[in-house]
Amino acid sequence: MLVSNNYPLDYLDMHYMCNKCKDTGFIGTQKCSCYKQKLVALYYENSELKTILEKNNFSNFNFELYSPHKSDDVRKSPRKNLEDIVSKSWNFIESFSSSDENMLFLGNSGTGKSFLSYCIAKELLDRGHLVVYRTAETLIHDLKQIRFNNSDELEDLLINCDLLIIDDLGSEQITDFSKTELFNLLNIKLLKNRKMLISTNCGLEELLKNYSERISSRLLGEFTLCKFYGDDIRIGQNIKNRKY
Numbered sequence: 001m002l003v004s005n006n007y008p009l010d011y012l013d014m015h016y017m018c019n020k021c022k023d024t025g026f027i028g029t030q031k032c033s034c035y036k037q038k039l040v041a042l043y044y045e046n047s048e049l050k051t052i053l054e055k056n057n058f059s060n061f062n063f064e065l066y067s068p069h070k071s072d073d074v075r076k077s078p079r080k081n082l083e084d085i086v087s088k089s090w091n092f093i094e095s096f097s098s099s100d101e102n103m104l105f106l107g108n109s110g111t112g113k114s115f116l117s118y119c120i121a122k123e124l125l126d127r128g129h130l131v132v133y134r135t136a137e138t139l140i141h142d143l144k145q146i147r148f149n150n151s152d153e154l155e156d157l158l159i160n161c162d163l164l165i166i167d168d169l170g171s172e173q174i175t176d177f178s179k180t181e182l183f184n185l186l187n188i189k190l191l192k193n194r195k196m197l198i199s200t201n202c203g204l205e206e207l208l209k210n211y212s213e214r215i216s217s218r219l220l221g222e223f224t225l226c227k228f229y230g231d232d233i234r235i236g237q238n239i240k241n242r243k244y
């Protein structure tokens, strides 16, 4: 009767968007992959990241901003150095689900650390991973919320997201609270194999001086170090864009 009235034969059967969890979002007590996809989309839509990532992504990457000339104090030209870092970043992306690699971007401001962090964020978000971006300052603010206002959801997000990007470590006000809480967060994420990408303008010595030995040894021991250098590309780009 259904077919003769132009309805499909299975018209009266239940149809689920997700057959794995029958649209409940859970398989047993585990979150279904469809649930995570929704979470990623929702998070992405509602974060300031979405607009940032429209401009800051690999398709707008320009190696020409980096000098191909090597100075005496370094092994590689800024361009070659960055090419190597970008290739490490692609490795990080490609092996994201199978490795427990974390990345630490070091270098002066304007050398492209944040830009590359955004590129990586976009790539991973597009592949369905939950990426959370925080500056060190907003992260410390969040950690206060968690500690003093019991923001469990926020804590869950920071700890269990697939990648936490902490931008500009060292720019925050460094206090005993921030050092303790930062260490706890790093530690728990390392234990749970939840990845991090941290960037900082601090040199290694400054990191060692500003943070407890416990934090520095985690950063130096558990992260792949990438040292950025070269002229400030933001200044370079501004000069180029200026019309005389």
Ligand SMILES: [Zn+2]
Binding pocket: 018, 019, 020, 021, 022, 023, 024, 025, 026, 032, 033, 034, 035
């Ligand atoms: Zn599902």
